[in-house]
Amino acid sequence: MYSLHFLVILLIIPRGRGQESTQDVKSPEICENDCHFYNTSITSSTIKNWPSLCTTVCGNLVFNADTDLTGEQLEPYFQKLRHLNGIIKVELSNLTSLSFLGNRREFKCEKGELIIARNSELKNVSAIEKWYSMTPCIWHVVLNPKLNFKPHCDIPTSNFNVDLNVYGNLQNCGCRNLRAGPRSLLYFPKCTSIAGSANGGLKISQISEAHNVSVLTSLKKIEGVFEVYNTSLQDLSFLENLETISGNWLPYFATFSIHDNPNMARLGLKSLKKLTPLNGGLLVGFKNNHPDFCLTTYEIQLFSKSMAHFSDFEARICSDTYRKDEEKxxxxxxxxxxxxxxxxxxxxxxxxxxxxxxxxxxxxxxxxxxxxxxxxxxxxxxxxxxxxxxxxxxxxxxxxxxxxxxxxxxxxxxxxxxxxxxxxxxxxxxxxxxxxxxxxxxxxxxxxxxxxxxxxxxxxxxxxxxxxxxxLSFPSQSSPTQSFDYVESSTVEKFEEESEITSGTMENELSTGTSVIAITHSSVEPTTKSGNGAQILIVLISFASIHS
The missing domain is CATH 3.80.20.20 (Receptor L-domain)
Known part of the structure; x- marks a missing residue:
């Protein structure tokens, strides 16, 4: 008689990076009717439409050259704001400080980015330390000539969704949490080591063979995330001195990630010697690169040595057999x-x-x-x-x-x-x-x-x-014992001539009426050349347990 059992498993899948639920999309249900702001920028005229009594607002905060209010004049309007469903953009404004947005603010990063750029008088952005992005977001803080951004370079440590892109300010982040793109390369520091915090490190995107990447040739070590995506590069051979990548452990996405590079057929990191953390702590992904993307045996050896875990592995082994260490x-x-x-x-x-x-x-x-x-x-x-x-x-x-x-x-x-x-x-x-x-x-x-x-x-x-x-504990071959194992008699009839057999019934051990025998290990020698006696004994015991 068979009985069927069904196991219902509830899968709780954590949201990964870049995944958005339907709640991330701005909709009328998120905010009350009187808590929407529809103007394209903040000015002395449009500020009158700002729902200053609302703690949650649906709309965009855009401060630009048309913004004709000072921070002191703006502050009363935003005192109750705690949640913004929209973008924050401060660009080409005359603002000197963002302290009027200094209280705790949470926002859903529409379009995946926040922009603070080309503000000629901006000096103080300490307010952003209290901003919290509820969705993955690149914070572009660029080309603000009077801004010292260095004290804020560790924001990603406390705000996991934040990805910094900082360059062209009075002071930037030095060799910490860097992004290499067509514009930022012009301001890129010459680093031998890059440090990252949380999901920061070195990220390379939107560049091609035509861009001058020589500033990266002196790089020897990356700590944190290493990601290369949306480029036209054929390989990463320009990182000719890179020896160590020490990745962070992150729960949902790869910290060594090469993806969406349609021309990239090789990794090309010829000087790479060390990958950490070890024992599965490094999550690696290769996805959506050139169809012939390949890794050398030396590169694969590095990943296997660190026991890296792969989220995606769209790669093969390169056909050439050359190794720098000349091993065959x-x-x-x-x-x-x-x-x-x-x-x-x-x-x-x-x-x-x-x-x-x-x-x-x-x-x-x-x-x-x-x-x-x-x-x-x-x-x-x-x-x-x-x-x-x-x-x-x-x-x-x-x-x-x-x-x-x-x-x-x-x-x-x-x-x-x-x-x-x-x-x-x-x-x-x-x-x-x-x-x-x-x-x-x-x-x-x-x-x-x-x-x-x-x-x-x-x-x-x-x-x-x-x-x-x-x-199923078996004696060692050097120490035979007289212990007994029980099996059904019908399965061992052919061994009666070779074994000392005792028939009996074990109603307490097996189902009622099951005939059993006992075979001593000294009778069916486990030390025979073929080992058949010991092996068959294992099979018979398993058989008996199935029918018991």
Whole structure:
């Protein structure tokens, strides 16, 4: 008799960067009828229409050359304003200070940007420290000749949605939270290191090969977000001295992100040596670049070494085999054809009974870029032939286990001799699958979990997690015991001649009337060459539990 159970899962999906709900769109329902402002700018005439008694206003705050009021004159009108559904734009005005907007203000950043630009007399913008953007927003603070913006460069630390674009002021942010674009490049500081806060760092957009990017060639280190998007660049080779990218951990979007660059076919960061944080803390994305966008084995090795997590991986391995360190790269076709000097092997490697005599070809392999499987071998007992293998790197999103040991006759030991890092899978935890082998690989849960610890991976042993072995504890081959395991008698009739069998009934343990027998481990020797007795015992116990 079967019973069906349905599990209903409620998915709560956090809103990522750039995603807007319908509430982010200005609509009459957001504000009361008398709390709308429809004029295009603030002047002595239009200020009379400002709903000064409202705490939430739908409309735009635009101060420009037509604004003929001082900050002192404007202040009374905005004392109650707390929420603005619209844009804030201060451009070409004669204002000297924005203190009239100094109380706590929340606003939904219409069009994704706030502009404070080309205000010849503006000196004080400390009020923006109390502004809070409820949606992702680029704050353009540019070309204000009397403005010292340096004290405000850490705003993104307290306001996660804020992305700063600051240049051409009296003082800017130095080598902190920078954006490189067609206009800002003219004012770009010559930095060897760029520091970022929260979602700040270095962002490059809207530039092409025609722009002068020489100011970036001296850059050696980026701390924070590194993002390149909406450019016409073919690669990033102009960052010829960049050695370290130390990204922030951010929950919803990549901190190393290369996207929407239709001409970019290569990354081209030839001097890059170090990526942090380690152990999955760096979120990486490659998306919507040139259809042939590729990464070198050296670049992939850097990402796998840091155990980066990928949100998007629209990339392949570059076809050329050159490496700056001169280590040999080969593409795998068959084990017989592999050059025995290969150190980096690209492709899915399968060792089986037809090629297991060729395994010495892998003696010098350091990294395998693909999956690694040993299945149906007859004589292979361990992995000692992998003398230099440091890591297996999977390059497919949502793939299954990339390291597998399946249905081998003699394989006893699956420990990698010197593996330094866990198998790497680009968007989920590494899994090692061990299934259907005739020899016992793990005698107990401790051995299985030790292998998980050594490989820093999750092990699936004969279809189960390591914890499942707690109920199936087997004696070591050097210490036979007389412990009993119970199985259904109908499944072991053919072993009666080889085993000491005792029939009986265990109504308390199994379903009523189930006939069982007990087999001693000393009778069905687990130390036989094939290991059939011990392996079949495992299968029978599992069978009994299914029908109990």
């Amino acid at each position: 790269v080969c593409y795998f076709t068959t084990l017989k054809d592999v050059d025995s000097n290969c150190q980096h092997i690209v492709g899915d490697i399968v060792i089986n009974d037809k090629n297991e005599k060729e395994i010495e070809k892998l003696n010098k392999a350091i990294i395998i870029y693909g999956s690694f499987t040993i299945e149906d071998t007859k004589y292979l007992e361990d992995l000692t032939f992998l003398k230099h293998l440091e890591q297996v790197v999977g390059l497919k999103m949502d793939s299954g286990p990339i390291v597998r040991f399946l249905s081998n006759s003699a394989l006893k030991n699956v420990k990698f001799p010197i593996m330094k890092r866990p198998p790497f899978q680009i968007n989920h935890e590494p899994v090692i699958e061990i299934n259907g082998n005739l020899e016992i690989i793990f005698n107990n849960v401790q051995e299985c979990k030790l292998h998980e610890e050594q490989t820093q991976s999750r092990v699936k042993y004969n279809g189960d997690e390591c914890d499942a072995l707690e109920e």
